[in-house]
Amino acid sequence: MEKGHNLSKSDVIGQIPLACSNELAAVEFLEKQRWGYTPCCVRCGSVAVYQMKDAKTGQRSSRYLWRCRDCKEQYTVRIGTVYEESRIELRHWCYAFWRASTSKKGVSALEIKRHCQISYKSALFLMNRIRFAMAPDPDSPQLKGTVELVEVYIGPRKPRYKGVSGPGRSTLKTPVFCAVERGGHLRRRVVADVTAATLREAIREDVDSRARLMTDEYSAYRWLKKGWTGTHETVCHRTFEYARGDVHVNTAESSHALVKRGIIGIYHNVSREYLHRYLWQFDFLWNNRQMNDGERTVMAIQGAEGKRLMYRPSVN
Numbered sequence: 001m002e003k004g005h006n007l008s009k010s011d012v013i014g015q016i017p018l019a020c021s022n023e024l025a026a027v028e029f030l031e032k033q034r035w036g037y038t039p040c041c042v043r044c045g046s047v048a049v050y051q052m053k054d055a056k057t058g059q060r061s062s063r064y065l066w067r068c069r070d071c072k073e074q075y076t077v078r079i080g081t082v083y084e085e086s087r088i089e090l091r092h093w094c095y096a097f098w099r100a101s102t103s104k105k106g107v108s109a110l111e112i113k114r115h116c117q118i119s120y121k122s123a124l125f126l127m128n129r130i131r132f133a134m135a136p137d138p139d140s141p142q143l144k145g146t147v148e149l150v151e152v153y154i155g156p157r158k159p160r161y162k163g164v165s166g167p168g169r170s171t172l173k174t175p176v177f178c179a180v181e182r183g184g185h186l187r188r189r190v191v192a193d194v195t196a197a198t199l200r201e202a203i204r205e206d207v208d209s210r211a212r213l214m215t216d217e218y219s220a221y222r223w224l225k226k227g228w229t230g231t232h233e234t235v236c237h238r239t240f241e242y243a244r245g246d247v248h249v250n251t252a253e254s255s256h257a258l259v260k261r262g263i264i265g266i267y268h269n270v271s272r273e274y275l276h277r278y279l280w281q282f283d284f285l286w287n288n289r290q291m292n293d294g295e296r297t298v299m300a301i302q303g304a305e306g307k308r309l310m311y312r313p314s315v316n
C-alpha cells in the first residue's frame with residue numbers, strides 16, 4: 001500500500017503552517033502522512049487500533065498514544081521513524097522538515113534554533129536526522145539515457161601553491177563525483193580522490209552500462225573510450241568549448257552551483273566527514289525539484305519512516 005495513498009498532496013502546503021505551531025496539529029499531520037485514513041499498528045499491522053483518551057478531559061492523551069486491540073501494543077507516530085528517540089516537539093520537526101525540503105540552498109541549524117526556540121544541539125540533531133531521512137534509497141535504479149559526469153571540489157580553502165593546474169590544484173578541498181541523468185535524477189558522492197580507478201568504481205555503481213556519457217577531457221575518463229558499452233563524448237573546456245550540439249556537462253555543473261551557493265551562503269564550512277549528509281539533502285532537493293513544496297515536504301517526512309534502526313551516529 002502506498003503511503004498516504006488516498007490523500008490529496010496538493011493541499012498539504014496549506015496545512016503545514018498550522019502543524020508547525022500547534023503540537024496536536026503536528027501529530028495529526030504526521031499521522032495522516034504516515035497512515036493515510038487507515039491508521040495501523042506499528043508492531044503487527046492490525047487496523048484495529050484506537051486513540052487513547054485522557055480520562056478526565058476526554059481529549060487525546062498527553063503523549064498522543066495509540067493502542068492496538070490485537071497485540072495490546074501502545075505506540076505513537078514517532079515509533080520507527082528518525083524522530084523516535086527525540087524529545088523535541090513534533091511541531092518543530094514539522095517546521096524543520098518544511099524548511100529543509102523547501103529552501104533551495106538549505107537551512108542552517110542556527111536558524112532552526114532561533115525560529116523554534118530550541119537549543120543548538122537539538123537543532124543540529126534534528127537537521128542531521130532530517131538529512132538522513134532524505135538519504136537516497138540504496139536500491140534506487142542506475143542512471144540511464146544521457147548521463148553527464150563531473151568531478152567537483154568542495155571546501156573553504158583556496159590552493160596555497162602556484163604553478164599547478166587542473167584537478168590536482170584542488171587537493172585541499174574535498175572531491176565530489178556527480179552523475180546527472182538528463183531530465184532525471186542525479187547522484188553525488190564524496191570520493192577519496194579523482195583517479196580513474198575511483199571514478200570507474202563510482203560510474204559502474206551509479207550508471208547503467210548502456211548510457212551515453214558526457215564528460216570533459218579530464219584524463220581519468222579516458223578509459224571510457226574503450227571500456228564502456230555505451231557511447232562517451234567529451235567537451236574540451238581547455239579550449240573554452242562548453243557545448244557542442246547536445247554534448248555538454250552544463251546540467252551537472254548547474255546542479256552543483258546550488259550546492260556551492262548553499263555551502264558558501266548557509267553552511268559556511270562543512271567538514272569532509274559530514275559532507276555526504278549535506279549532499280543527501282541537496283540531492284533530495286534536486287531529484288524532487290518538479291514537485292511543489294508541500295509534496296516535497298511530505299516526501300521527506302515519509303522518508304523518515306523505517307530509518308531509525310539503520311542510524312548509527314558513528315557511521316552516518
Ligand SMILES: [Zn+2]
Nearest residue numbers: 041044068071
Ligand atoms: Zn498490534
